[in-house]
Amino acid sequence: MEKPSRRNVLMAGGTLGALGALTVATPARANSLWTWSPKGSVVGAGKGADPKWVWDEAADPLVASLLDGADVTEINKLLKTWTKNGQALPAGLPAELRAFIEDARALPSWADQGKLAKAFEFNQKRGLYLGVTYGFASGMMSTAIPHEARAVYYSKGGADMRDRITKTAKLGYDIGTEKAFAPDGEMIVTCVKTRLAHAGVRHLLPKSAYWTKVADEKIPISQADMMVTWHSLPTTVMKELAKWGIKIPADESAAFLHSWQLTAHMLGILDEYIPNSWDEADAQAAQVLDPILAPTPEGIKLADMLLNLAAFVDGGILTKHILGALTRYVLGAEIAAWLKIPEEPVWDPVFENLWPPFVAVREGLLDITKAPKGLRDVYWVFDEIIRQGVLLILSGANYPISIEIPQTNNPN
Numbered sequence: 001m002e003k004p005s006r007r008n009v010l011m012a013g014g015t016l017g018a019l020g021a022l023t024v025a026t027p028a029r030a031n032s033l034w035t036w037s038p039k040g041s042v043v044g045a046g047k048g049a050d051p052k053w054v055w056d057e058a059a060d061p062l063v064a065s066l067l068d069g070a071d072v073t074e075i076n077k078l079l080k081t082w083t084k085n086g087q088a089l090p091a092g093l094p095a096e097l098r099a100f101i102e103d104a105r106a107l108p109s110w111a112d113q114g115k116l117a118k119a120f121e122f123n124q125k126r127g128l129y130l131g132v133t134y135g136f137a138s139g140m141m142s143t144a145i146p147h148e149a150r151a152v153y154y155s156k157g158g159a160d161m162r163d164r165i166t167k168t169a170k171l172g173y174d175i176g177t178e179k180a181f182a183p184d185g186e187m188i189v190t191c192v193k194t195r196l197a198h199a200g201v202r203h204l205l206p207k208s209a210y211w212t213k214v215a216d217e218k219i220p221i222s223q224a225d226m227m228v229t230w231h232s233l234p235t236t237v238m239k240e241l242a243k244w245g246i247k248i249p250a251d252e253s254a255a256f257l258h259s260w261q262l263t264a265h266m267l268g269i270l271d272e273y274i275p276n277s278w279d280e281a282d283a284q285a286a287q288v289l290d291p292i293l294a295p296t297p298e299g300i301k302l303a304d305m306l307l308n309l310a311a312f313v314d315g316g317i318l319t320k321h322i323l324g325a326l327t328r329y330v331l332g333a334e335i336a337a338w339l340k341i342p343e344e345p346v347w348d349p350v351f352e353n354l355w356p357p358f359v360a361v362r363e364g365l366l367d368i369t370k371a372p373k374g375l376r377d378v379y380w381v382f383d384e385i386i387r388q389g390v391l392l393i394l395s396g397a398n399y400p401i402s403i404e405i406p407q408t409n410n411p412n
């Protein structure tokens, strides 16, 4: 990704959404039964195996063997030069890794270029809302997904959340760009590198004494976990936009879903688990996401780190209060309480009372010029939160941002 200008960053408001995948989710509880049928998937068929016991057959053994026997620092250095989807891979990569990437970067037969073009239109039109919902619905929700929270907290990225956010933000940025999945785009590269990073985590985390003490699974990031986190992104975002009364034409909504279906595929989620419609997605989310949301000590600490990240802007005097209130507004009082996000006597009512008319103004349903001056100032603050949030996340990054195969866990 090129160093973004203010303009192109704002255009791709999906960046904050990157937060959505920040903390990763806990898969369904051991006792929840997998009954979702592969008939509702993008390919309409499959074995129907419980995804709690499925990981990534192609990437996992490969990355494990690299971590155990190859120079992964050198591999990461080479991979840093691979930035565009259609670009030839750098010379010097191990042959098995090269073969894996060539296979993994091919789009599935069901990829639909027309829908991808429509998805870009949707991202352009709704970028600002996507930024807020990716960040404060998906991102903060991820800290209430136990498997994700623990995996993130005890993996290498847990030691440097700012770096982790910028890398995750890249995915939120890339999916919203015009050429996301085209040869000169970057989303496929981001997904395939993330797939490798996840395979690395599956090999490394089971060696962490901290993680094994608290984990209720032997290997992290199962396909069920992947779908939980996936639902914390597009499914949750769409629900939130509907809650705000935003009218989305059916073709745009289907296109947005398609861009996330493709993302799931490129991240190594098996097609038989990827829902083929919003109805199927909602049904699956009710089964895998809703029942597993819960507080953990790790999630509470991650939520606090996330809310503090913006604090250097103003020493935390205002930012943390505003962001805490926004989180409570978006995720609801129960999840905010789990995450120990304090109530905000000033800002909670501001979001509660003024966010809906703010959205209505933006949607052209209300005329802002008729609003009193004080109200217009609050709307300006809302707009500014969104703009600054996106810029802030990217400002700390070293360019080009490159997602790597981790070689260690969080040492702390």
Ligand code: HEM
Pocket: 021, 023, 024, 025, 026, 147, 148, 151, 152, 155, 156, 157, 158, 163, 164, 165, 167, 168, 169, 171, 194, 197, 198, 201, 220, 221, 222, 225, 226, 227, 229, 230, 267, 403, 404, 406
């Ligand atoms: C790494 C996205 C699911 C745990 C990453 C990265 C991205 C990402 C972009 C690279 C960032 C970095 O290297 O710091 C996603 C998306 C998911 C998903 C879009 C699902 C749709 C999960 C799940 C878990 C998880 C389910 C755990 C249960 C991790 C961990 C890292 C990581 C631990 C590595 C952090 C490190 O480098 O130490 N993910 N992820 N992710 N993800 Fe995910």
